[in-house]
Amino acid sequence: MPIVKGIKSYLGANPVAFHMPGHKLGKGLSKEVFNDITAMDLTEIPYLDNLHFPEGIIEQAQKLAANAFGAEETFFLVNGSTCGIHAIIMTICRPGDKLIVSRDCHKSVINGMMLAGVEPIYISPGYDEAFGIPTVIAADNLKESFENNPDCVGVLITRPNYYGVCSDLKEIADITHSYNKILAVDEAHGSHLKFNKKLPQCAMELGADICVQSAHKTLPALTQGAFLHVKSQKIDVERLKFNLNILQTTSPSYIIMSALDYSRALMEIEGEALLDKLIDNIDWFNNSLKSYGEFNILSDEKLEYGCMDKTRIVINVIKNGITGYKVEMLLRENYNIQVEMSDYNNIVCIATVSDIKEAFEKLLYGLGGIYDKTYRSVEINKIIYSKYNLPERAVLLKDIFKYKSCKLGLKEAVGKVCRGTITPYPPGVPVICPGELIKEEAVEEIINIIKYGGKVNGVSEDNKIEIIDIK
Numbered sequence: 001m002p003i004v005k006g007i008k009s010y011l012g013a014n015p016v017a018f019h020m021p022g023h024k025l026g027k028g029l030s031k032e033v034f035n036d037i038t039a040m041d042l043t044e045i046p047y048l049d050n051l052h053f054p055e056g057i058i059e060q061a062q063k064l065a066a067n068a069f070g071a072e073e074t075f076f077l078v079n080g081s082t083c084g085i086h087a088i089i090m091t092i093c094r095p096g097d098k099l100i101v102s103r104d105c106h107k108s109v110i111n112g113m114m115l116a117g118v119e120p121i122y123i124s125p126g127y128d129e130a131f132g133i134p135t136v137i138a139a140d141n142l143k144e145s146f147e148n149n150p151d152c153v154g155v156l157i158t159r160p161n162y163y164g165v166c167s168d169l170k171e172i173a174d175i176t177h178s179y180n181k182i183l184a185v186d187e188a189h190g191s192h193l194k195f196n197k198k199l200p201q202c203a204m205e206l207g208a209d210i211c212v213q214s215a216h217k218t219l220p221a222l223t224q225g226a227f228l229h230v231k232s233q234k235i236d237v238e239r240l241k242f243n244l245n246i247l248q249t250t251s252p253s254y255i256i257m258s259a260l261d262y263s264r265a266l267m268e269i270e271g272e273a274l275l276d277k278l279i280d281n282i283d284w285f286n287n288s289l290k291s292y293g294e295f296n297i298l299s300d301e302k303l304e305y306g307c308m309d310k311t312r313i314v315i316n317v318i319k320n321g322i323t324g325y326k327v328e329m330l331l332r333e334n335y336n337i338q339v340e341m342s343d344y345n346n347i348v349c350i351a352t353v354s355d356i357k358e359a360f361e362k363l364l365y366g367l368g369g370i371y372d373k374t375y376r377s378v379e380i381n382k383i384i385y386s387k388y389n390l391p392e393r394a395v396l397l398k399d400i401f402k403y404k405s406c407k408l409g410l411k412e413a414v415g416k417v418c419r420g421t422i423t424p425y426p427p428g429v430p431v432i433c434p435g436e437l438i439k440e441e442a443v444e445e446i447i448n449i450i451k452y453g454g455k456v457n458g459v460s461e462d463n464k465i466e467i468i469d470i471k
């Protein structure tokens with residue numbers, strides 16, 4: 001049982017988890033509610049309900065969630081925000097429609113458009129040179145995109161992004177609605193925002209017509225548990241239900257749904273106080289880290305535009321002459337701490353209401369230990385990620401399925417058409433999307449990222465990518 005063995009071995013070491021799921025190795029889940037978790041794995045028996053046609057306990061739980069999150073209607077998802085994003089695209093678009101999407105979207109957005117036969121109009125997010133990360137969608141870019149594409153359906157924005165950076169969604173909503181278009185928000189990283197005024201406001205409060213939230217990322221919910229919220233007359237809810245019926249399993253997990261219900265109740269009743277405590281711990285950590293001056297935390301003051309979800313701890317470590325990849329590895333191997341992710345410049349930690357102060361103390365201790373050693377081995381401020389110069393498109397997304405494909409070495413693939421999404425993960429922003437021409441500079445970037453220890457989804461272990469044969 002390699003999977004069981006792997007999990008037991010990770011848990012046996014009693015690690016400090018600054019990664020999702022937000023229940024933090026079970027600590028945030030009530031022992032009383034989940035003491036019999038295996039027996040809770042049930043199906044559509046008469047006493048329970050049916051996710052696809054809810055009229056009992058699931059209907060009640062969804063209504064309570066809609067009320068708590070400020071939506072008109074809420075749907076429970078058991079296949080993550082991924083299936084919610086697919087359902088949103090299939091609901092707001094018809095085959096052949098155009099949708100404006102931020103280029104730093106998750107691959108589920110690109111896959112959703114491919115499945116729905118929708119053509120993307122990409123807009124590039126801003127870029128922070130110091131941290132080397134994507135930032136916000138600028139109002140002017142969005143306006144220009146609406147002006148150039150009056151026939152588009154609307155826009156799908158990712159907010160917060162993986163680094164906790166939040167675009168000005170109120171402004172985006174006002175612009176979108178002034179063109180009478182739909183605003184959909186991928187709020188996968190923002191399920192907690194609604195419950196504390198010290199955090200940026202959430203999509204439902206700021207005028208989004210529809211959004212998804214991966215509860216499992218930032219709330220004490222189980223992996224795959226997510227919410228889809230609607231608050232708009234522009235959304236055809238019957239069409240949305242039809243699509244969710246197609247996309248979600250016919251055997252939805254009652255354990256996942258119970259945890260969604262639990263996380264909603266917990267946040268509604270205690271969320272503000274729990275988040276206050278978490279924010280106090282984060283403030284303490286941030287202040288304490290100041291004594292290690294070259295470890296730099298991303299905050300509102302450091303962003304030119306937008307604001308930060310301060311529960312997302314982004315620490316730029318490169319000024320200490322060490323990459324984020326290396327810090328992640330040292331924290332894991334020497335201090336028993338696992339962060340959510342790292343890139344060349346930064347490490348990223350997900351902090352949730354399930355974290356206790358001791359976790360922050362251990363993180364500070366680990367970073368202090370790493371700081372005290374002298375690392376001067378890497379080029380500081382070397383930017384290896386692209387600045388989102390959009391490649392040329394050779395094949396429409398909807399036509400990708402028509403062609404055969406083959407694998408080519410990275411350098412050989414220059415000038416050919418890409419079949420998949422080539423995404424350095426992190427930061428998760430595609431360098432090349434399906435149907436786009438593979439440019440030499442993109443290949444250089446991919447090679448660089450791999451060289452410095454990064455992972456690039458879509459590139460095989462023998463450094464090949466799939467291209468399509470358009471002959």
Ligand SMILES: Cc1ncc(COP(=O)(O)O)c(C=O)c1O
Binds near residue numbers: 214
């Ligand atoms: C921005 C963003 N959107 C959507 C998703 C997909 O969410 P899920 O894992 O809940 O399917 C992710 C996952 O990492 C994400 O980062």
